Amino acid sequence: MEVDKVKILFVISVIFYILYILQVLFLLVNHSKHYKCEKRKINIVSRYCLWIVIPALNEESVIGDTVVSLRNEIDKLNPNITGHILVVDDQSNDDTFAIVQSKKEIVIQTTSDIAHTGKGSVLNFATSFVEQHKSEAAENIILIIDADGRISSVDIETAIFDFQENPGLGMVQSAVKMININNALEIAQDVEFCGMNRKAQITRDNLGDGIASGNGQFVSLDMAKNVGWGNALLEDMEFTLKGWIKGYTSIFNDHVIVRQQAVSSMYKYIRQRIRWCTGGLQCFKYLGDLYRSKYIQIGLKIDLTIDMVIPFLYIFVNIINIYVLYRQIYTLFTYHSVDYTLMSLLFIWIVITFLATISYQRYINWYFKNRENPKMHLSIWRAFINTLYYFVVNVITFFIPIVSLYKIMVGELKWDKTEH
Template sequence: MKILFVISMIFYILYILQVLFLLVNHSKHYKHKKRKINIVSQYCLWIVIPALNEENVIGDTIVSLRNEINKLDSNITGHILVVDDQSSDDTFAIAQSKKEIVVQTTSDIAHTGKGSVLNFATSYIDQHKNEYSENIILIIDADGRMSSEDIETAIFDFQENPGIGMVQSAVKMININNALEVSQDVEFCGMNRKAQITRDNLGDGIASGNGQFVSLDMAKNVRWDNALLEDMEFTLRGWIKGYTSVFNDHVIVRQQAVSSMYKYIRQRIRWCTGGLQCFKYLGAVYKSKYINTGLKIDLTVDMVIPFLYIFVNVVNIYVFYRQIYILFTYHSVDYTLMSLLFIWIILTFLATISYQRYINWYFKHRENPKMHLSIWKAFINTLYYFVVNVITFFIPIVSLYKIMVGELKWDKTEH
């Protein structure tokens, strides 16, 4: 019992130091990104929407993105390319009715994953590219929303840094009506965003599925493979080939949060399984001369930490059981539970600071300047995130099992 407690305490202390480090990096990054946007070069933007059975959202998404394209700087020409992955519903017909470019995947690659769809889209764009502009691909999920201001900010990153291959946006949830949806907003606006900022300060951002801008050159030369976490795999393949990436949290893609725990678990099992598939790139990453040591270490920790969470959460559950047993048997309180609970509250509060800061910035610049997220409400929201993590501690175990038995079928998120 004491040995487990000591190991768990060491992990928590290291985690607290990591969160503090991320908070410092957040402050540094936040100041660095303030600048005036002025597009002077010619760009051709291709907004690619992979779609499989998205009849409920695809129409509104196309209309929203077309409205934003019409507001873009005159130096940016915008196209919407919907790639229907042989949907069995009315996705294809609805997309066609919006008078945008709509294509369907061929039968040999249908339903084989998002990576196949993106490669198919890249081939189409390469054949129809604008020869007199720099062609940029923006990958948006079928439920995604992005403003013209954010699009111009990302394009400006390419203009200011001609050598970069990708710009990744921050992710914000649209629907935050229950605890599970709120926890996802905290995850992406807080924890995931801070980790992205740290990587960016170490030299490169990492693709995060939705809202990523990729140069046509990088898309053609790197291409997506068949991992279930296609965005991470694409990033690693790009790093190994010498392409650099930028994370900009002033560029925001808004998407729907998963509303049910069942769908959430299915989504996270796919993500975790895909992350495990990316282990095969670690050797090439460590050998690469293009990737600095700090980024290599960060990437390794990022891949290993889900399994550390399994151990820590099992310890937490066991300690909680022991505390209940001691309380009812001996009418006393064990110091282990109190200590772990205290550290858990500190972690939650530290994560709360960054989440509240970012959300209030978001309200001020994007939604309603009069809105304000209190520190108490932000703390409760962040607590939801940590509780969901404890409840779903088994996900890496399921993912490891799927890897071992070769059960790697693509399981899309339902919008």
């Protein structure tokens, strides 16, 4: 009976993995936007006013270098783009405000009624400031950058060109790459953003719209004002969904790259991901409006539904895998034999890892060739090891959706800031 139970669980797990392999294969072949965008000639002829908005709470360790880096890039921009840096200090208790002032950049401070209530409140506060000081002679674009973010003038112009080529466009989401990739956890995050998340974004883009993701959003002032950010712990996803429901369109462009610091400790990583997962659960309430919306393609609706449900499937499958592993070890030591189930699951897992490796390796090698060091090359073996880190971290942190669901149920929804 025990063996039959293990085999039933094994079949369920295999079905899930086969669906996941199909999903990964779909992501790998769905890359037309990447190559199409590479052939464009960027030529900004319209007038734009760019507001680089940096939400900041106790960021004295990084904010100075960030504003200096961004100012250097602004100075290189096409003459038709006027750039401003706007740091919104969320009532920090360190020297964040003073450091930005010393760099001669615009810095404002949130009012006491919205202080420390989340990134969404800070962005709405920034939008009000931009509206009051906007350029009447140009189209105003807000670029949201984290306090540790870096972006080049070339990438800024590439995103602005998307607005020029698509009148009425609401948002352009950049790709994200990690700056520090020194340990397994940091490498796993680089694989996550440059590999799986990027391909998922390209797929969504091909289905009709890109989705805001963490850092590097270029948003039209019109969309920022008329949609606004809510209080969800995943404020960027909530903003996107509300925008789609209102008919705004968005683009994902993986030739626009924002670089940021990876979270270096597992404790901080888990805290960050619990907030993200909890925020994603909060966005479930928009599914009804999304399905009723005439602006959103059915493929995108299905993709978003799967995206919201899949973390809970991961819980189930990982519990099955742990149980199957336990039964295999028990069988080995008790009956001195090994069933096929564990080896089969291990083989499927390696296949998935290799499929994800291909996407990651291609993008990183393109990145080195065009951005940093043309002589650098990431081997398929090194890329496989890096991708393996990503999947191992996912297995280790399978419990995160459970914690997030608990937080939703008890109403524990306080904003938990990622520490840089």
